[in-house]
Amino acid sequence: MSVTAPALPSLLSDRSQAVVAATAAVVAAHADAITARFYPRMFADRPELLGVFNLANQATGEQPKALAASVVAYAVQLIDPAAPSFEHVLRRIAYKHVSLGIRPEQYTIVGQHLLAAVGEVLGDAVTAEVAAAWDEVYWLFATQLIALEARLYAASSVDPAQPLRPYRVVRRIEETADVISLVLEPDDGGERPAIAPGQYVSVFVDLPDHRRQPRQYTVSSTAVGTRLQITVRRVRGVGGAPDGQVSSFLHDQVEVGDVLQLSAPAGDFVVDPTDGPLLLASAGAGITTVLPIVEHIARTQPQRSVIVAHADRTAQDHALRETVLHVGRQLDDFTAYTWYETVDPADTRARSGYMDLTEVPLPANVQVFTCGPLPFMRHVRASLMARGVPASNIRYEVFGPDLWAAQATA
Ligand SMILES: Cc1cc2nc3c(=O)[nH]c(=O)nc-3n(C[C@H](O)[C@H](O)[C@H](O)COP(=O)(O)OP(=O)(O)OC[C@H]3O[C@@H](n4cnc5c(N)ncnc54)[C@H](O)[C@@H]3O)c2cc1C
Ligand code: HEM
CATH class of the missing domain: 2.40.30.10 (Translation factors)
Structure with missing residues (x-):
């Protein structure tokens, strides 16, 4: 599915730009306090939303952090023309929303409680002018998400009322x-x-x-x-x-x-149909992203070069290992590397310890897809960038709210 985010709308009004520039740091500093008020308020008003939000992400605070980080990062890129592109953050959120059946009218509910929470936390600092500026930020963000989500629903023929x-x-x-x-x-x-x-x-x-x-x-x-x-x-x-x-x-x-x-299927952690070589670097449950990609390449581009690199605790924990190797054998150029924290001495195919990509020869212009715990993916990214792989060639999938994307943008 190739749906791209609409181009950024014209920037904030001049008046709001100055106010947001002057207050972004204070909003960011109070972001945790704001989201700590926002969610309970919203759930008290709309208890049916408890069945749509991941309550463990609420308990651990990851989702409130992801929401706050994204709003602040969005505001920063509105007032800073040199800020990195925000498109991947928008796409990640929009895909998550459509997979949960989020509807345009719900943005009014979220906006109402989010802006009320800002007022509760920042008190008198929220003058009418400050409230209007952040309302404008929220609705610019919301409008872009609503538009992108409408296109994603249409592209997959999903009625958001029955997702x-x-x-x-x-x-x-x-x-x-x-x-x-x-x-x-x-x-x-x-x-x-x-x-x-x-x-x-x-x-x-x-x-x-x-x-x-x-x-x-x-x-x-x-x-x-x-x-x-x-x-x-x-x-x-x-x-x-x-x-x-x-x-x-x-x-x-x-x-x-x-x-x-x-x-319906969602997400843009998806291989482009070019013929460039691929490195799929996974750890633990991240292996679930590797098999479908290898299957797809075997079906559609068996001549495409693929390296899989996987890290796990032991061979007994390494799910889908034989299936990935079996499908990989259908490719012309397939190499597999494995690291286990504890290796059975009889297992000659595995290396010992954490993944070390310095041992892996990298083809020119390799496209990297990595999935696993955040520290693992940071390590993969850092070691590949140190070997000259551009950041734009490295895609990643987080198995939880993405606390990385908005931070990297901010
Ligand atoms: C895009 C994406 C793709 C994914 N793909 C896969 C996949 O292919 N395979 C897979 O196995 N998983 C995948 N996941 C992860 C999956 O969605 C779930 O997050 C995972 O299965 C855990 O869900 P759960 O309900 O079992 O745990 P949850 O109940 O959500 O708990 C998650 C963690 O929070 C902790 N926790 C919960 N409540 C509290 C509390 N009150 N205090 C402290 N800690 C708490 C739990 O101990 C646990 O460690 C994916 C996630 C995403 C976002
Ligand atoms: C401008 C408005 C909004 C912003 C900026 C926003 C931002 C986000 C972000 C950053 C995430 C985490 C994405 C990830 O997984 O990495 C998310 C997830 C989510 N959003 Fe929104 N959102 C908005 C509006 C809404 C609305 C209107 C709803 C409807 C009630 C909603 C419901 C959800 C739910 C249920 C999740 C998944 C939560 C979880 O899995 O923990 N959001 N949103």
């Missing part, structure tokens, strides 16, 4: 002790949608405590044309934190024959 489709579990595969794959088929008589390799779906489940919760899962395989597969790592709570709700539910409760509610 989900039922899928039946036709197969359940125990990949490792902590990872399962669920193979799913549309259960409404319709066809499986087009899926670009690397895209995800939002899966909505009704938890045993009757709460409805969505989570995103990469479509890890489309090998069978009528089906899609997701691959789910069980998340265990550490240091007293609770076990992951949806991954535990999918592992413990979902069997062949059950029906899950899925969004």
Whole structure:
């Protein structure tokens, strides 16, 4: 799906520019306090939204941080013509929103509570002029997102009022002790949608405590044309934190024959149809983005050169390993590197320790796709940039609210 963000609208009004420039730092400094007021206010007013927001991201504070960082970064790039492009942040948010069925009218609700929270936290500093300037920022941002989301809904023929489709579990595969794959088929008589390799779906489940919760899962395989597969790592709570709700539910409760509610595929962590060489660098559950890309290249461009590099705790934790290698063998030029924190001495194919890309010969103009925990991806990016790979050749996917994109832009 090739939908690009609309060009930035004309900048803020002159009057608002000066006010935003003068107040951006104070808003940024109070961003956590503002979002700490915003979400409870909004959920009290609209409890139905509790079933759309990821409540663990609320508990850990990651989503409020991502929202605050994006609004401040948006304001900064409005007043600074030299600021880096904001397009990738817009696209990331818009895709996430459409996978959750966010609708234009909901922007009024969010705007009302967000701007009220700004007023509550900053008090008298919010004069009528300051309020008007930030209202303008919010609505410029909202207008761009609404426009982009409308185009994404249209491109995938999704009615935002009914963004989900039922899928039946036709197969359940125990990949490792902590990872399962669920193979799913549309259960409404319709066809499986087009899926670009690397895209995800939002899966909505009704938890045993009757709460409805969505989570995103990469479509890890489309090998069978009528089906899609997701691959789910069980998340265990550490240091007293609770076990992951949806991954535990999918592992413990979902069997062949059950029906899950899925969004249309979303996300732009997608390989371009050029013939440039690819490096797919993953760790842990990030392997779910590697298999669909290798499958796609095997189907459409088997002459394209692909290097896969994966890091995991042990071989027993390395999901989809044999499948990736099997599909990779269908390519003309495929190389696989593996690192395990603990290696079985009999495993001659794996290296010991953390991923070290200095050992990997890099073809000219390599395009990099990386997915794994944030520190891992920072390490991958830094070591590749040190070897001359331009930042624009490195794409990444965060399995949570993206706290990186807006920070990198700001
Ligand atoms: C684009 C995208 C693609 C993804 N693809 C995949 C994929 O292919 N495979 C996959 O396995 N995952 C994938 N994920 C991650 C997935 O969406 C879920 O985040 C993951 O399964 C965990 O969900 P959960 O409900 O099990 O855990 P949650 O209940 O969401 O918990 C998440 C974490 O928060 C902690 N937590 C929860 N509540 C609290 C609290 N009160 N205090 C402190 N800590 C708390 C939990 O201990 C846990 O560590 C993807 C995410 C994104 C955004
Ligand atoms: C200008 C307005 C808005 C901005 C700037 C904004 C920003 C964001 C950002 C930065 C994210 C995180 C994206 C990521 O995963 O990296 C996000 C996710 C989300 N947004 Fe928005 N948003 C806006 C409006 C809305 C509206 C109107 C709704 C509807 C209620 C909404 C609901 C959500 C939900 C449910 C998520 C996913 C949360 C999660 O998974 O934790 N947003 N938004």
